[in-house]
Structure formats: structure tokens, C-alpha cells
Amino acid sequence: MVIVMIEKIKIIEEICNDIEKAKNSEISAIFKSLIKKITTKIDKYIGDYPTFIEPVFLGENVRIGDDVLLGPNVYIGANSVIGDYVEISNSILLDNVRIGENIKLENCIVGQNSNFNFSKFSAKNSVLVGSGTSKEALKILNM
DSSP states (O other): OHHHHHHHHHHHHHHHHTGGGOOHHHHHHHHHHHHTTOOOBOSOOBSSOOEEOSOEEEOTTOEEOTTOEEOSSEEEOTTOEEOTTOEEESEEEOTTOEEOSSEEEEEEEEOTTOEEOOOSEEEEEEEEEOEESSGGGSEEEEO
16 A cells, blocks of 8 residues: 555656646546545644644655644655644645744645745635745646
8 A cells, every 4th residue: 555655656756746737537547546545644734733643744854834633534754844834635735845833735746856935825726836935936727
């Protein structure tokens, strides 16, 4: 089961690396099959008392801010940082993602090395890739 999840994460990484050529139907199908395979792994994280609604998978060295709600069906890759007052559900965040404060993600994929260095943002049913100080700096593909 973990091997299948890792293979699907690799496919999602490839899609995020070339988002302009991505096909909505392909992304949606992979996303739906992967969300169903998320298993709970909350061994270690840095943060004060986040709320988890399982299943939630946390990679190595994940840092979680205050008053964060994660789940259900959330995968957060290694070395990611989640800001304060964030809500994430039914979403996949690849490795090295930085999420600012007051952000809500529902049914989203966030590409590897993305950095949302801003606050007060909400996204639903989207693939989000990029870095910047505003949502305009992101590449956004609706699923």
C-alpha cells in the first residue's frame, strides 16, 4: 500500500513540475485514487497541539503552527512548514512546502518547493505551484 502511494506521489510531482501541460482529468483521477490510500503517520512533528482528523500522513521534519486543523485525508511531505490558523483537508502537499497564515486548502495539491509567503487565502479543487508574496505569483490549475 505504501509503495502504491509513493508511486502516485511521484506522478503528482511530475504533473506539478509541468503544470501547463497537465490534463484536469488525469490529475483528478490520480488525486482521487491517492486520497483513498492515505494512511495515518503522525510520529514526529514540531508544533503545539494541532488538531488531526485522521487519516493524516506527516513526512519527516514537518513544522506545524498554532491552531492548525489537518484532515481528514491529508498528506504533507517532508520538511514542510504550516503557518498558524491553517485548515487543510483532503489535500496533498509535496516535500518542502511552506504555507503562510490563515490559509484554507480543500481538495488541493501543492507542488514541491512551493512557498505561500502570504496569508488570508483559500483554495478548493486546485493544483497550486510556485512561490511568492501573493496568490497572483502562483500557477493555479483547477481540477
